[in-house]
Amino acid sequence: xxxxxxxxxxxxxxxxxxxxxxxxxxxxxxxxxxxxxxxxxxxxxxxxxxxxxxxxxxxxxxxxxxxxxxxxxxxxxxxxxxxxxxxxxxxxxxxxxxxxxxxxxxxxxxxxxxxxxxxxxxxxxxxxxxxxxxxxxxxxxxxxxxxxxxx
Amino acid sequence: xxxxxxxxxxxxxxxxxxxxxxxxxxxxxxxxxxxxxxxxxxxxxxxxxxxxxxxxxxxxxxxxxxxxxxxxxxxxxxxxxxxxxxxxxxxxxxxxxxxxxxxxxxxxxxxxxxxxxxxxxxxxxxxxxxxxxxxxxxxxxxxxxxxxxxxxxxxxxxxxxxxxxxxxxxxxxxxxxxxxxxxxxxxxxxxxxxxxxxxxxxxxxxxxxxxxxxxxxxxxxxxxxxxxxxxxxxxxxxxxx
Numbered sequence: 001x002x003x004x005x006x007x008x009x010x011x012x013x014x015x016x017x018x019x020x021x022x023x024x025x026x027x028x029x030x031x032x033x034x035x036x037x038x039x040x041x042x043x044x045x046x047x048x049x050x051x052x053x054x055x056x057x058x059x060x061x062x063x064x065x066x067x068x069x070x071x072x073x074x075x076x077x078x079x080x081x082x083x084x085x086x087x088x089x090x091x092x093x094x095x096x097x098x099x100x101x102x103x104x105x106x107x108x109x110x111x112x113x114x115x116x117x118x119x120x121x122x123x124x125x126x127x128x129x130x131x132x133x134x135x136x137x138x139x140x141x142x143x144x145x146x147x148x149x150x151x
Numbered sequence: 152x153x154x155x156x157x158x159x160x161x162x163x164x165x166x167x168x169x170x171x172x173x174x175x176x177x178x179x180x181x182x183x184x185x186x187x188x189x190x191x192x193x194x195x196x197x198x199x200x201x202x203x204x205x206x207x208x209x210x211x212x213x214x215x216x217x218x219x220x221x222x223x224x225x226x227x228x229x230x231x232x233x234x235x236x237x238x239x240x241x242x243x244x245x246x247x248x249x250x251x252x253x254x255x256x257x258x259x260x261x262x263x264x265x266x267x268x269x270x271x272x273x274x275x276x277x278x279x280x281x282x283x284x285x286x287x288x289x290x291x292x293x294x295x296x297x298x299x300x301x302x303x304x305x306x307x308x309x310x311x312x313x314x315x316x317x318x319x320x321x322x323x324x325x326x327x328x329x330x331x332x333x334x335x336x337x338x339x340x341x342x343x344x345x346x347x348x349x350x351x352x353x354x355x356x357x358x359x360x361x362x363x364x365x366x367x368x369x370x371x372x373x374x375x376x377x378x379x380x381x382x383x384x385x386x387x388x389x390x391x392x
Contacts, residue, residue, distance in 0.1 A: 050301075052262060056269050063274040082270060089263045 009080025
């Protein structure tokens, strides 16, 4: 049951990420997210990186309340959010933005689709125009693009 | 006689191999002895103050059967030496690994490390605010990591953390003996009211976390001063040419 909660939260986080990305990061907190698109900040750290502190807050609260109530479902919701956060960093920092030069030459259609969609998202330097706000799940057309190519 | 030198010998063995290897011509760590002394002193001051404070409060105390008997500000002289001997071995290891291997691949985990450290430390501090060793350790580690990542903007958190994982092996040997592995009674004793009582073998989990923040700060000040020193040397040699 607890395992199920973690999985469901993990999947739901994809939806939450889409909403937050589209309406918060590209909305009233664009000031923090902008440099991730136009690279206006020098150095290895982007102002955008502050977002993960913001995203840590709900996980912290859920862990805290969950443990206080004898490690109940709140704890596992927190765990789901945390694991999603970790997956996000792994894929976003390492694979997509190539902070590490690994898995550069993949032929895995799923990975290629994610990267393509994220590129599509980054094509737009401004706040208003935008597409592909999701992260681990991307529009079917990108999957099709790579699956068909392989045939 | 030998028993009273136990803690002294722990310090000695922690440092001796690294010290001798410092003079190897491929390593030449002896050139940085001065820089190490300054940087480790900067880190030692707050950490010794913390140690004096906790010893005074009875969070932990020392079994003087294993020490030579010289006590300053409540701490045996061996405990004072600990704040130079252990950082020396750690910084020496970091320096060598960084010099002979490319560890930069580990830095892609910087964000994940800071993310997880933040969550774990804040949750621990909130849950165990009544256990002072746990509470202070969580806050110090949180502060150190957030400072290094967001203010000092160091890009080596991943590789330093990786080296720390390797250092866990000697850490368990040294801290194991101090906390009672392989000897009759521990050299350092802890008041169970003030910490989680989660021990890895005999080592309290707080010791490992506090060791992490101490190590990261030592790396920070050492690399900072080392860079200043080499910049200065470059300017000097440019001027004399």
